[in-house]
Amino acid sequence: MKNKKILITGGAGYIGSHTAKELRLAGYEPYVIDNFSTGHEWAIKWGDYNRVDLLEKEAVTNVLKKIKPIAIIHFAASSLVSESFKNPMAYFHNNVKGTLNLLDAMRGAGIDKIIFSSSCAIYGIPNECPISDNHKINPVSPYGETKYIIEKMLKWLAEADNLKYVSLRYFNAAGADPDKELGEAHKFETHLIPLAIGAALGKRKSLDIFGTDYPTKDGTAVRDYVHVKDLAIAHLNALEYLLEGGECHNINLGTGIGYSVREIVEEVNKISNGRVVFYEKDRRVGDPPILVADYKNAKTILNWSPIYSELNYIIKTAFEWEKCNKL
Numbered sequence: 001m002k003n004k005k006i007l008i009t010g011g012a013g014y015i016g017s018h019t020a021k022e023l024r025l026a027g028y029e030p031y032v033i034d035n036f037s038t039g040h041e042w043a044i045k046w047g048d049y050n051r052v053d054l055l056e057k058e059a060v061t062n063v064l065k066k067i068k069p070i071a072i073i074h075f076a077a078s079s080l081v082s083e084s085f086k087n088p089m090a091y092f093h094n095n096v097k098g099t100l101n102l103l104d105a106m107r108g109a110g111i112d113k114i115i116f117s118s119s120c121a122i123y124g125i126p127n128e129c130p131i132s133d134n135h136k137i138n139p140v141s142p143y144g145e146t147k148y149i150i151e152k153m154l155k156w157l158a159e160a161d162n163l164k165y166v167s168l169r170y171f172n173a174a175g176a177d178p179d180k181e182l183g184e185a186h187k188f189e190t191h192l193i194p195l196a197i198g199a200a201l202g203k204r205k206s207l208d209i210f211g212t213d214y215p216t217k218d219g220t221a222v223r224d225y226v227h228v229k230d231l232a233i234a235h236l237n238a239l240e241y242l243l244e245g246g247e248c249h250n251i252n253l254g255t256g257i258g259y260s261v262r263e264i265v266e267e268v269n270k271i272s273n274g275r276v277v278f279y280e281k282d283r284r285v286g287d288p289p290i291l292v293a294d295y296k297n298a299k300t301i302l303n304w305s306p307i308y309s310e311l312n313y314i315i316k317t318a319f320e321w322e323k324c325n326k327l
Helices: 014-025 057-067 081-086 088-109 142-161 192-200 228-243 261-272 296-302 311-324
Strands: 005-009 029-034 049-051 071-074 113-119 164-170 172-174 207-210 225-227 249-253 278-281
Touching (some): 005 057, 014 029, 057 088, 071 088, 071 228, 113 142, 142 164, 172 311, 192 207, 192 261, 192 311, 207 261, 228 296
Parallel strands (some): 005 071, 029 049, 164 249, 172 225
């Protein structure tokens, strides 16, 4: 294969930048487009980039025609559940309209393969755990709804236009690049592990624990944490699956193991030799008690299993990154 160019939307973000690195290591040529509303230029180290917003349809079309990628990996999106409740219109506008522009530009450029960054948020409050790929879809947030709308768009376009896609529904991305070149650096951090580490390092005064009366082992919410490098490898596997002629699928990415908020705090304390000061708060709207993945289809279809996602390693890599991250 002579052309190995892959366009990554949102490639200056957390998971997108890690995926660009994996693609480069595998011999592909990643090219990033990002509007840098949340991403960082310093995170683009393994290919060229262009400052483009997916809402600028003509600009997206021009980049696709110029780069001529063989596939798209689509991360670009607004992704804060709490924010989506406050401003759902912005989420529908950015996530759904932006994706529609991308898909339309792909059609015009003759590109028929896309890996979509979906989310376990589409399941809402699950009826069973672990959650299988065919679990009932019932989003309970505007953010989750936008991801589900896009999945439905992909399904119908696949039937009408022969679009080939893999939609990756991942659970809680966590950890940092083992080489310390990349990590979580959100302008407004909402993820538990970096918040807890920040509290342990004295970068923030305390940590808020939202909800202590869930029907779980210790009353706090339980989540399935997946190392970001494992997620990046899954996107690479999905890309190669499509390039080899694979069919369309919606696939969970997780570990099948859940950890409570209190367990995360305990592990951060252990690794940091610190003490996370925390305050107990009321539950947040849209937070399910437990989210744990059944990822057997990722094994059978993508030949993927998490190999970096042991909790101690996730927190250790995140801790090492946070120590040297001055942003």
